[in-house]
Each structure stands twice: as structure tokens, then as C-alpha cells.
Amino acid sequence: MKRKELAKKLGIVGLAWMLAMPLTVPAVYAADAQKTNTQTQEDQTPEASEAPSPDEEPAAATPESEDEKSLQFETKTYAKEYKTADGKVYKEVSFSYPYAKGSSQAAKELNQFYKKLLNKWKEAVKENLKDAKSLVEESKDSENHYGDQVSYKITSNDDQYISVLQSGYEYTMGAHGMPYRYTYIFDAKTGKKVSAASILGISKNQLNQKVRNLFLKKFDNAKKDGDTMFYQDRSEVKATLDKMDFNENLYYLKNGKLRFYADPYAVGPYAAGFIEVAVKL
Numbered sequence: 001m002k003r004k005e006l007a008k009k010l011g012i013v014g015l016a017w018m019l020a021m022p023l024t025v026p027a028v029y030a031a032d033a034q035k036t037n038t039q040t041q042e043d044q045t046p047e048a049s050e051a052p053s054p055d056e057e058p059a060a061a062t063p064e065s066e067d068e069k070s071l072q073f074e075t076k077t078y079a080k081e082y083k084t085a086d087g088k089v090y091k092e093v094s095f096s097y098p099y100a101k102g103s104s105q106a107a108k109e110l111n112q113f114y115k116k117l118l119n120k121w122k123e124a125v126k127e128n129l130k131d132a133k134s135l136v137e138e139s140k141d142s143e144n145h146y147g148d149q150v151s152y153k154i155t156s157n158d159d160q161y162i163s164v165l166q167s168g169y170e171y172t173m174g175a176h177g178m179p180y181r182y183t184y185i186f187d188a189k190t191g192k193k194v195s196a197a198s199i200l201g202i203s204k205n206q207l208n209q210k211v212r213n214l215f216l217k218k219f220d221n222a223k224k225d226g227d228t229m230f231y232q233d234r235s236e237v238k239a240t241l242d243k244m245d246f247n248e249n250l251y252y253l254k255n256g257k258l259r260f261y262a263d264p265y266a267v268g269p270y271a272a273g274f275i276e277v278a279v280k281l
Contacts, residue, residue, distance in 0.1 A: 070188035073098040090136035091146040109191030147171040155254040162186045163253035183252040211246045214277035229272040
């Protein structure tokens, strides 16, 4: 799914080889994926959770009562276990997503979107069922099996935009699984997807240039501080960034900032997680 799209976009042959290597270390489940560090960088102001510098005023908190939100949501979850003839689980999957309450056009549009996304995901998790079944049948570890879990957070919900961040974690019985994301921003009044470029009022090319520059600035600062979140060769990182199209839903909205991210292995090692930069609206 996401990691396959990443390999295709970046043309990193080594990535596909690395992710496909058979390993025998016990499973690392989805809970571990949620602990993956997310690195953030922004081009204007610090996070609200960070202490402001002496010459900056703290940002005022924005109230977010239920009445002020354009839509209310409940959680829906699809879950399934695939089992061998003797009852051994060889793959376990779950997909949680937001379901908008009410009968407004925005609610209908958004719910239809996630219905389609769920159906695509269900088809994708079937792609390696044969391998999963074969490995589990041969394995002496009855507790170890393939898995793919997706959870979600609504990172922004006001009268303008609704932003949803889904966090997935696919495990194929290696040393660790592979985290991935689905991130979408919707117009609160219509329920239709909106792009980061349209939110910022710039072209797609301008957006890519802006985000790539922010990543390189973050690279330079990390290098100066001795941080190893990025790969060491700046030219290779830049070449990878130049191949990435950040208009392709590699962003979400939170605390009044658009956050753009690179997947694990894209510009840094797995341990660095999703490396992010941010642009204030």
C-alpha cells in the first residue's frame, strides 16, 4: 500500500529490497508503531506546546467546543482474522475511520469517501494472504502472524476544514513492521477534499519548492546539531526530495499549520519515523 507507492515515487530500489527481506525476529505490533518519533520543523512560529522565546508572545488558545465544530463524528472499525483450516490466525487486520453524523451534504460526501477508501484498503490487504498463510503454517510460533492495523485522529475540525490523519502499521513477520499514513483535508461545508496548495493560495510547483526548502533547512540545522534523523549525504536527500510531490496528500492540518511529512526510509532511517516540516496558515 503506502510503502509500495513510496518506492514507486522515489525510485529507491534498495527500499523495496529492504522491506521485502525475510527476517525471523518476533513481531512488533501496532502499539509500537505509535511510539515512533515524529520530527517537526516549521518556518514561522514554534509549537504551542513549546516554550516561546523571550521576545515572542504565547499564542492564544483557540476554543474548540462541540458547538463550534462543523461536523460531529463517531468511530467505525472494520476488523477481520484470516485463519488456516486448523484455526491458526495467519493475518489479522483492522481499519478505523471517522463516520460523520447527520444528513448534511458534507457528512454524506465525507462518509462516501471513507467507504471507498475502506474498500480499496480491504482489497490491498488481500495481496499477501498467500505468503502470510504459508509462513504461518511453516512457523513454530503460534502467536506470530501478519497484521495490518489502521487507527485515526481528527487533527483539525472547525467551520473551514476537517483534517484526518490515519496511522497504519503493516507487519509481515520481520524485525519490525512498516508504518504508513493516509492524510486528507476536507472542506467543512461541502465535505470535498481540498489541497494544501489551494489552502495556501499558491501553485503546486510553489508548494513543492517551499516544502523542499524547509526540509533542506531542517537537514542543515540537524547536521549542525549532530542530529542523525536524516541520511548523511545532503545531495542524496535533496535528490530524493526533488522526486517527491508533496501535493500528493503528504500533509495534514493541525493547530493552524499544514504539516508536510516524508515517510520512514525516504530521507532518513526507520528510527527517525515520519520527518515533518510545517507551514503556518
